[in-house]
Amino acid sequence: MKLSFHGAAQGVTGSCFLLEAAGYRILIDCGLFQGSRELHEDNVAPFGFDPASLDCVVLTHAHLDHCGRLPLLVKRGFRGEIMATQATFELARLVLLDAAHLQEEEARRRTRVAQRRGREDSEAPLYSIVDALDAIARFDRAASYRQPMTIRPGVVATLFDAGHILGSASVLIEAEEGGFRRSILFSGDIGNGGRLLLKSPETPDQADSIVMETTYGDRLHRQFSASRGELYDAINRTFARGGNVLIPTFALERAQEILFFLRQGIEENRLSPSVPVFLDSPMAISATEIFERHRDSFTPAVAAMFESGKDPFKVPGLRLTRETADSVAINRITGGAVIMAGAGMCTGGRIRHHLRHNLWRPEASIVFVGYAAAGTLGRRIIDGAKEAQLFGEDIPVRAQIHTINGFSAHADQNELFAWQEKIAGKRAIFLVHGEVPAMQAFAARIAAPQVSIPQLGERVTIES
Numbered sequence: 001m002k003l004s005f006h007g008a009a010q011g012v013t014g015s016c017f018l019l020e021a022a023g024y025r026i027l028i029d030c031g032l033f034q035g036s037r038e039l040h041e042d043n044v045a046p047f048g049f050d051p052a053s054l055d056c057v058v059l060t061h062a063h064l065d066h067c068g069r070l071p072l073l074v075k076r077g078f079r080g081e082i083m084a085t086q087a088t089f090e091l092a093r094l095v096l097l098d099a100a101h102l103q104e105e106e107a108r109r110r111t112r113v114a115q116r117r118g119r120e121d122s123e124a125p126l127y128s129i130v131d132a133l134d135a136i137a138r139f140d141r142a143a144s145y146r147q148p149m150t151i152r153p154g155v156v157a158t159l160f161d162a163g164h165i166l167g168s169a170s171v172l173i174e175a176e177e178g179g180f181r182r183s184i185l186f187s188g189d190i191g192n193g194g195r196l197l198l199k200s201p202e203t204p205d206q207a208d209s210i211v212m213e214t215t216y217g218d219r220l221h222r223q224f225s226a227s228r229g230e231l232y233d234a235i236n237r238t239f240a241r242g243g244n245v246l247i248p249t250f251a252l253e254r255a256q257e258i259l260f261f262l263r264q265g266i267e268e269n270r271l272s273p274s275v276p277v278f279l280d281s282p283m284a285i286s287a288t289e290i291f292e293r294h295r296d297s298f299t300p301a302v303a304a305m306f307e308s309g310k311d312p313f314k315v316p317g318l319r320l321t322r323e324t325a326d327s328v329a330i331n332r333i334t335g336g337a338v339i340m341a342g343a344g345m346c347t348g349g350r351i352r353h354h355l356r357h358n359l360w361r362p363e364a365s366i367v368f369v370g371y372a373a374a375g376t377l378g379r380r381i382i383d384g385a386k387e388a389q390l391f392g393e394d395i396p397v398r399a400q401i402h403t404i405n406g407f408s409a410h411a412d413q414n415e416l417f418a419w420q421e422k423i424a425g426k427r428a429i430f431l432v433h434g435e436v437p438a439m440q441a442f443a444a445r446i447a448a449p450q451v452s453i454p455q456l457g458e459r460v461t462i463e464s
């Protein structure tokens with residue numbers, strides 16, 4: 001077996017790993033590099049392998065940093081099959097079409113900039129909506145958790161519920177090579193156990209090698225119940241001051257989870273039942289519909305709610321705003337509303353308009369409920385920036401900033417440690433999908449015989 005790293009190596013985005021096993025070339029994930037605009041160059045750069053030479057792709061989950069370069073892969077010659085769980089297929093369709101739309105918009109923006117500088121040529125998007133549709137057309141066999149699937153002769157993939165977002169999986173690949181059976185486990189993103197919506201992560205009993213995420217390899221999350229209390233407090237205090245609460249929201253999972261918490265807060269009399277909540281994200285609205293189709297994916301308590309005819313994501317004052325005009329109308333509300341909008345890291349999307357209208361108001365609050373990568377506007381605000389650049393204006397940051405990391409969809413250091421402890425027989429662990437200090441802290445904690453932090457483009461041979 002040979003393994004090479006083409007993304008999320010000493011960084012958190014762009015997950016993409018090439019496994020060469022039993023004479024086949026299998027790609028695990030094909031994610032977009034995300035963060036500041038400079039990362040466009042990383043996405044444009046060659047993959048580090050010939051897309052046409054691949055036999056198939058297995059996706060761990062539908063987050064953009066795990067599937068967002070698939071249209072580019074197909075555009076550059078990939079003609080094989082893409083496999084994932086059914087829920088991942090459904091969510092990834094949304095994610096890829098949205099990403100292609102944003103890429104087309106971004107190309108038009110770059111063209112306008114070039115024209116202002118006197119250049120005539122138009123800038124091509126990284127990929128178009130047609131490229132995204134071509135990638136979606138390659139979605140083929142849907143995998144079920146714990147059901148081994150022969151992906152190529154002599155190569156079997158088994159997906160385990162990673163408990164990270166709906167449909168998310170850790171992927172175990174087993175291959176026959178020269179009379180030996182070898183196995184390698186790709187963690188995907190590992191969920192934060194004991195959450196209210198999703199089941200806790202599962203693992204296979206055994207794997208020879210592990211490629212493992214380390215997003216929070218150096219941090220511990222706060223207690224989940226304390227985090228819920230923090231959210232309710234932030235909302236009640238902000239309303240008492242007369243401001244709005246902005247929640248930069250990841251469309252998949254976090255948006256639905258926050259709706260669920262708001263509903264609970266109202267049921268427990270910790271929030272007013274008349275609190276107006278705007279879900280201002282067409283993608284989050286569509287993702288919520290997909291969630292409602294996969295009722296068996298949730299914890300027994302949530303499944304029972306569905307069973308009794310209750311929708312766990314319905315809040316009495318919820319308004320879904322798909323249309324741009326409805327989104328713009330929210331800007332007239334100066335206080336007393338909860339506004340959830342994407343993108344979660346404030347790299348684009350409608351949240352930037354809401355930030356422009358609220359970030360300078362001392363009575364407002366911005367509540368971050370997820371990870372914000374280095375270099376993103378979200379991270380700069382969390383780190384205490386005094387000003388934020390939005391639409392060419394410098395907006396002073398006067399709103400209260402809250403970071404509630406107990407809602408994270410990622411395991412913390414203790415959970416990552418426990419996750420890998422459950423897997424017997426491992427001889428090598430490759431740490432990926434983390435910033436270097438997090439990886440080093442985690443490497444120092446685990447006592448596996450061979451732990452490494454591979455670099456982008458590195459290729460290793462796995463002996464057994």
Ligand code: ZN
Nearest residue numbers: 061063164189
């Ligand atoms: Zn993820």
